[in-house]
Structure formats: C-alpha cells, structure tokens
Amino acid sequence: MTNDFPPLTLDDLTTMANRIRIPQPVSSAADAGTVWRTAWDGESAIVVVMDAARSSVHVAPVIFDFDSEASDRRGAIDFHGHAVVVLWQHRFALAPVMLDECFGRVKMPGLTAHVVGDAADDEEDENDGLAERLEPLRRLAILTVQEAGDGTLPDLLRQAGVGAGDVASAIGVKPAIAAQIFRGARAVTEEEAARLTSSLAVGVDEILVANPRLPDIWWSELAAREYRTAIVMLAERWSQTDSMTARTLAYGAFALAARQPKGAAESVIRQRIVRYIETRLAANG
Amino acid sequence: MPTRGRDMSAFLELRTTGVVGRESVELLVRLIGQIVRTGASFPPPLGHRHWTDQAVIDYVGVVLATPRGARMLVGCALAATSQGSLERQLLTSIRRFMVDEAKSTPIGKLRRRLQRLFNRDPQFIDARRMLGGDHGWTIAENGTSPWAGDVDELLKLTSAVQVAPIEHLNRSGPTPRAVQESLLTLSYEGLRLAGGAIRAQVIARFLYRRFDLAAADPTTPSVVDPSGTALTLGEDDEVSVLAREIYAGLTDEERRLLRALARETHPTGVASLGEELRARLRMHSGSETGRDAVALVIRWCGQGTAHGVTSSVIQTPDAGRSTS
Numbered sequence: 138m139t140n141d142f143p144p145l146t147l148d149d150l151t152t153m154a155n156r157i158r159i160p161q162p163v164s165s166a167a168d169a170g171t172v173w174r175t176a177w178d179g180e181s182a183i184v185v186v187m188d189a190a191r192s193s194v195h196v197a198p199v200i201f202d203f204d205s206e207a208s209d210r211r212g213a214i215d216f217h218g219h220a221v222v223v224l225w226q227h228r229f230a231l232a233p234v235m236l237d238e239c240f241g242r243v244k245m246p247g248l249t250a251h252v253v254g255d256a257a258d259d260e261e262d263e264n265d266g267l268a269e270r271l272e273p274l275r276r277l278a279i280l281t282v283q284e285a286g287d288g289t290l291p292d293l294l295r296q297a298g299v300g301a302g303d304v305a306s307a308i309g310v311k312p313a314i315a316a317q318i319f320r321g322a323r324a325v326t327e328e329e330a331a332r333l334t335s336s337l338a339v340g341v342d343e344i345l346v347a348n349p350r351l352p353d354i355w356w357s358e359l360a361a362r363e364y365r366t367a368i369v370m371l372a373e374r375w376s377q378t379d380s381m382t383a384r385t386l387a388y389g390a391f392a393l394a395a396r397q398p399k400g401a402a403e404s405v406i407r408q409r410i411v412r413y414i415e416t417r418l419a420a421n422g
Numbered sequence: 423m424p425t426r427g428r429d430m431s432a433f434l435e436l437r438t439t440g441v442v443g444r445e446s447v448e449l450l451v452r453l454i455g456q457i458v459r460t461g462a463s464f465p466p467p468l469g470h471r472h473w474t475d476q477a478v479i480d481y482v483g484v485v486l487a488t489p490r491g492a493r494m495l496v497g498c499a500l501a502a503t504s505q506g507s508l509e510r511q512l513l514t515s516i517r518r519f520m521v522d523e524a525k526s527t528p529i530g531k532l533r534r535r536l537q538r539l540f541n542r543d544p545q546f547i548d549a550r551r552m553l554g555g556d557h558g559w560t561i562a563e564n565g566t567s568p569w570a571g572d573v574d575e576l577l578k579l580t581s582a583v584q585v586a587p588i589e590h591l592n593r594s595g596p597t598p599r600a601v602q603e604s605l606l607t608l609s610y611e612g613l614r615l616a617g618g619a620i621r622a623q624v625i626a627r628f629l630y631r632r633f634d635l636a637a638a639d640p641t642t643p644s645v646v647d648p649s650g651t652a653l654t655l656g657e658d659d660e661v662s663v664l665a666r667e668i669y670a671g672l673t674d675e676e677r678r679l680l681r682a683l684a685r686e687t688h689p690t691g692v693a694s695l696g697e698e699l700r701a702r703l704r705m706h707s708g709s710e711t712g713r714d715a716v717a718l719v720i721r722w723c724g725q726g727t728a729h730g731v732t733s734s735v736i737q738t739p740d741a742g743r744s745t746s
Contacts, residue, residue: 141692142700142716144476144708145483147447153486153701154442159499161440174500181501181511201497202515204490204522219493240500266518 160217162238167194167362170245172216175277176237178378182273185223185243186236192357193281194233198224198274199243216243227271229278232360234368234383280380281360286350291321293347297337308332324348326392327385342377345384355387358406367414389413433505442486442495450482450495453512457520464520465527468664469712476708483705485519487698494519528663532635533626535597539606546609549619560619561610569618576628579615583608588633605629664715668706669722677723684724 165171167189175182175196184196200222203213213220223243294304305315308329317323325333330344337344364386372382390413394405432449436442458464458473467484470477485491494515502508524530540546540559549560552568560566571579585604592598597605609625629635672680679695692700703719706712 142704142707142713145479145701145704147444147451147479149701149704150447150451150479150482150486151444152697153483154444154447154495157442157486157492157495159436159440159442159496174503176503179503179507181503181507183497183501199497201493201500202490202518203493204526217496219496220489221493221497237503269514269518 158217160240163241165239165242167233167236167239168242170242172199172240172243174237174240175231175235175274177232177235177277178280178380180273180276180280181237182277183240184229184231184274185245187225187228187245189233192233192360194231194236195228196231196274198227198229198271200224200270202270214243214246217241224267224271227274229274230281231274231277232281233362234360234365235277235281236362236365286324286348287346288321288349290325290344290347290349291319293337293339293344294319299333299336303336304333307336321349323395324351324388324391326389328389329392342381342384345381345388348388351387351391354403354406355391355410358410359383359387364410364414367418371414371417386410386414386417389417433502433508436499436502436508442499446495446499447482447486449509449512450485450516451478453509453516454478454481454485457513457516464524467706467712468527468667469660469706469709469715471709480705480708480712483701484523485516487702487705490522491519528635529623529626529630532630533622536605536609536626536629537622539597539602540609543606545606546613552619553621556621557623558619558621559609559613559625561613564613564616564618567618569616569620571616571620571624573624573627573631576612576616576620576624577632580608580612580628580632583611583615585611588635591635604633608632660711661714661718664706664711665718665722668703668715668719671702672719672723680720680723684720 167173167186169186169188171186173184173186173196175184183199183201185199187195187197189195199216201219203222213222215221217240221243225246294300299307301312301315301319304310304318305312308315308325309332310318310329314323318325325344325348327341327345330341333344334341364383368379368382368386371386372379375382375385377385387410390406390410393413393416394409432445435445455473455475455478458466458478466473466477467480470480485494495512498508498511498515501511525534537557545561546559547561549558549568550556552558552560552566558568585608586600588601588604591601608629612625612628613620669677676695676699679699682694683692695703703716706716
C-alpha cells in the first residue's frame with residue numbers, strides 16, 4: 138500500500154504550489170479600505186488605507202503570516218480567498234508617495250477588531266512577533282517625518298575654512314547669493330552641492346542634509362502620490378534611495394523657485410516641483 | 423535553453439504569472455535548506471531524523487499544503503519589490519513559520535505552558551545565561567552550574583518521586599490547578615535532584631514522557647483493534663506520534679475514504695482519495711517512519727468502522743496509567 142504514496146518530488150510541489158494565486162495590482166485611488174503595498178527606501182509592507190489626504194494617509198498593517206490556531210480570536214478577514222489579519226488599532230501615518238500598488242479592498246469593520254495578545258497566556262509570544270511584524274511600517278513612518286535640512290551648512294562651511302567668495306566661485310553664483318547660502322538663508326541644489334564637495338571634503342548628501350530647512354509646505358507637496366513614479370524612476374537612474382531623490386528634487390525645485398519672482402509662493406509650489414522634475418527627467422534621458 | 427538568473431525568475435514568475443510556480447518552489451527549497459543548514463536548530467519534519475534533501479522537500483510540502491503557508495507566500499509575493507526583497511520577506515516568514523510549527527508540536531506546547539508557569543513561580547529561575555544562551559531553568563540551591571544529562575537520566579533520577587498523574591491536558595485556557603501542581607512539583611524535584619540548570623526542551627520532554635501526556639492530549643486517537651485489546655502506542659514511538667498527528671488532521675470524510683481504501687471496498691482504490699489528500703499523505707512518505715505512520719493511519723481508519731466509531735476523535739480507554 139505504501140507504493141501508492143511515493144515521496145514528494147519537486148514536480149509534486151510545483152503542482153501543489155500552482156493552486157496558490159497571487160492577487161494582481163488594480164487601479165485605484167487610495168480610498169479607505171483599499172489594500173496597498175507601501176514601498177520606500179527598500180522597506181515594504183502591506184497595509185489597508187484607513188483615511189487619506191493629499192499629503193498624508195493613515196494605514197493599518199495587514200498580516201498574512203500568523204498562527205492559524207489564533208485566527209478566530211484575531212478576527213481574521215477574507216482577502217482574495219485568504220484569511221488575513223488587519224491590525225486596525227496600529228495606525229501609522231505615512232506619506233502617500235510611499236503607496237506603490239493597490240491589490241483590492243477589504244471591508245472596514247471599524248475599530249472594534251481584535252487586539253493582538255488578548256489571550257493572556259499567549260501575550261508574551263504574540264507581542265514578540267508583533268514588534269517584528271510592525272518594524273517595516275515603523276521605519277516607513279519615521280521616514281515620513283524625517284525631513285531634510287538641519288540648517289548646519291554655514292557651520293560646515295566655516296569649519297572647512299570656506300568663505301562666501303569661495304562658495305561663489307565654487308558653485309558659480311553671484312556673491313550676493315553665496316552670501317545668502319553662507320548665512321543659511323538659501324539652500325543649495327544637488328548640482329551646487331556636487332560642486333561644493335571638493336571644497337568641503339564631504340558628500341553631496343551630507344551637504345543637502347545640512348541645508349536650511351525647507352518650509353513644510355514643500356515637503357507636504359512632495360508627499361503626494363502623484364510624484365511617486367518620477368521619484369522611483371529617478372532614484373533608480375541616480376542609484377540612490379527614494380528619500381535622497383525626494384530631497385534632491387525638493388531643494389532643486391526650491392532653488393529654481395527662488396530664482397523667480399514670487400517663485401516660492403504657495404500657489405505655484407506644485408508647478409515649480411513639476412517643472413523641476415520634468416527638467417531632471419529630460420536631462421537624464 | 424537560455425540561462426536565466428534563478429534569483430530573478432522567482433520574483434518575475436510571481437509578478438507575471440500570478441501563481442506560485444516552479445521557480446518559487448525551488449527558491450523555497452533553497453531558502454529552507456539554507457535556514458536549516460546554517461545553524462538554526464529547527465527539528466526536521468516528523469519522521470525524519472535529519473534535514474536531508476527529502477526532509478526539506480517534505481517541509482516545503484507542509485508549507486504549500488497549509489493555509490498559513492499559502493497565506494505566507496501570498497503576503498511575501500505582494501510585499502516584494504525585487505528578488506532580493508522577496509528572499510528577505512520569505513526568509514523572515516519561513517523562520518517565523520518554523521518557530522510556530524515547532525511550538526505547535528506537543529512538546530513545544532508543553533514548553534510554552536511550562537514557561538508561563540515557571541515565570542509566575544519565584545522558585546524557578548531563568549537559566550539562559552548558565553546554558554550558553556539556550557532557554558532553561560534552575561532553582562536557587564543549584565547555584566549557577568548547568569546539568570548536562572538527558573531525559574532518560576532525569577527519568578531515572580526522579581523515578582521515586584510521587585506526584586498526582588495528569589489525566590487530561592486542556593488545549594486552551596489556563597492550566598488547571600491540579601495539573602499545575604503536578605508539573606511544578608515534578609519540575610522542581612527534577613531540578614533539585616539534577617543539581618543544575620536544565621534546558622527547557624529537556625524539561626518538557628521529561629515531563630511529557632513521565633506524565634504520558636501523549637495519552638492525556640484530547641486530540642490523541644487511540645484505536646481498539648478487532649481482538650478488543652488496545653493497540654500499544656508507546657510515547658517514544660515516532661511512528662505513533664506522527665500517525666496521531668496525521669490522523670488528527672483528517673476530516674471525517676477523509677477518514678471514510680481511507681477506511682474504504684484500507685478495506686479495499688472502493689473500486690478506484692487510491693485514486694478515490696483525491697489529489698489533495700493523497701499529496702498530504704505523500705508528504706510523510708519521504709522517510710521510513712513516515713511511510714509506517716501513513717500505513718498505521720490507514721489501518722486505524724479501516725478499524726474505525728469495525729467498531730462503529732463515528733466521532734472524529736476516537737477516545738482512548740486509558741486504564742492502568744500511572745506516573746509513580
């Protein structure tokens with residue numbers, strides 16, 4: 138009789154595996170209840186959007202990988218034929234630009250769903266696993282609020298013994314603009330930072346991070362989902378992270394705006410950013 | 423045939439075909455092999471003594487056949503943005519899967535139960551530092567020395583210790599007070615007589631055998647053979663342990679199908695089982711122990727009807743069990 142049950146082979150495994158279907162991306166706005174992959178700076182996670190605005194979304198983590206025995210008390214819900222758990226009570230604020238692809242929708246049950254670790258006996262085990270599962274989203278949430286620009290560029294210049302005149306000649310700007318940079322009143326663009334690297338002996342990214350802080354509205358605008366495709370594409374071309382690319386675009390657009398009358402007015406910020414991105418995309422082929 | 427980067431093709435396969443295919447299966451085999459052969463101490467699937475190539479294949483079968491495994495693959499496939507990210511997602515999820523699988527074995531469950539009990543009892547001291555990072559326990563009078571004996575030695579050392587037997591082990595909820603008393607008393611005496619810190623896994627295996635907890639587990643099937651005498655299911659008998667596990671995972675309908683197979687009453691024989699059940703049984707056929715266990719399960723199913731058993735859990739007449 139055991140001949141009826143020969144050992145499994147790779148072919149058998151493949152036959153078994155073929156039954157598992159992977160949900161495909163769908164076109165959707167980031168509405169409440171939609172399920173998304175968030176992906177930014179190499180981190181990724183699956184989330185449900187709880188509420189969305191242009192510059193911020195609140196999301197809850199979706200957990201596929203949990204102990205089946207605990208599924209009933211975890212309040213598992215159906216997603217493409219699979220039981221998944223949405224940790225509704227673990228709400229994270231992310232930039233919409235981090236939303237990559239949508240895979241459908243789940244029913245929003247409100248905030249009454251289960252609390253992980255509600256069975257006292259298993260609490261320790263559950264919470265150990267929970268922290269690990271939430272880690273990617275924690276990192277993404279930190280990236281959301283981590284704005285570039287600590288305003289230390291003037292200190293960096295002084296420490297390196299670089300004066301306003303040196304800045305002017307290094308990056309090819311008028312002395313008045315160099316003086317603004319030296320006072321921390323104007324940010325340098327990525328190209329200008331690249332020209333300054335030889336004088337300061339630090340990398341472009343460090344110079345950009347030392348820039349004066351941009352007004353919040355610039356970051357809010359760049360957090361919008363519509364910029365994702367361009368940012369991801371340029372990040373790949375420039376072989377740098379999504380965050381660095383966003384920062385480059387922010388300072389580049391800001392500098393572009395500063396050169397024009399009322400260029401940094403709130404009403405034209407979107408226009409400036411789009412223009413700058415178009416320029417960079419064209420410049421890179 | 424063009425040479426494809428295997429690392430790339432699993433990710434592309436999932437993205438482009440929408441199904442888990444050959445490349446993904448080979449990736450799973452490779453990653454699980456990598457996990458178990460690089461120092462992680464996960465036990466091989468029941469029936470296997472070592473992580474052989476067949477053991478890895480059988481384990482991938484377990485992953486693919488369980489709802490959790492399927493969910494895990496879907497979750498990783500959706501979250502992945504590249505082949506590298508797919509592999510990272512899978513490695514993390516597979517490790518978690520293997521940890522939970524290990525915890526879900528009877529010994530693993532007992533170990534977790536003991537950990538909760540010991541944590542609440544000040545007599546027991548966490549001995550991880552004394553055991554080179556392995557989880558374990560000691561008592562104050564033992565000082566900081568570890569004990570290097572095995573389960574058999576511990577059984578011998580404690581053979582004269584009298585404690586109340588455990589007749590029934592609940593599957594969920596708090597451990598009943600009487601069961602707590604028995605587990606804590608024997609654990610304490612074991613640690614005292616050993617005179618050193620003992621690894622948690624050894625304590626759990628010792629208690630499991632001493633209290634004959636295989637018989638006290640409510641999911642344990644036992645079968646009355648046609649002669650009316652109970653089949654001997656020795657607690658150390660891997661075949662029995664695995665057979666119990668397979669049996670417990672069968673639905674009533676599947677047991678009926680296996681009964682027909684055992685009694686050769688179905689005209690289509692093994693084909694009547696259907697692909698899914700057959701694949702699940704084949705998952706255990708990669709080892710001699712597994713093959714014997716499958717044969718035993720079929721025998722049990724065949725005998726179930728002879729005794730008019732209709733319940734999905736066949737109760738054990740459990741006379742004469744003693745822990746003293």
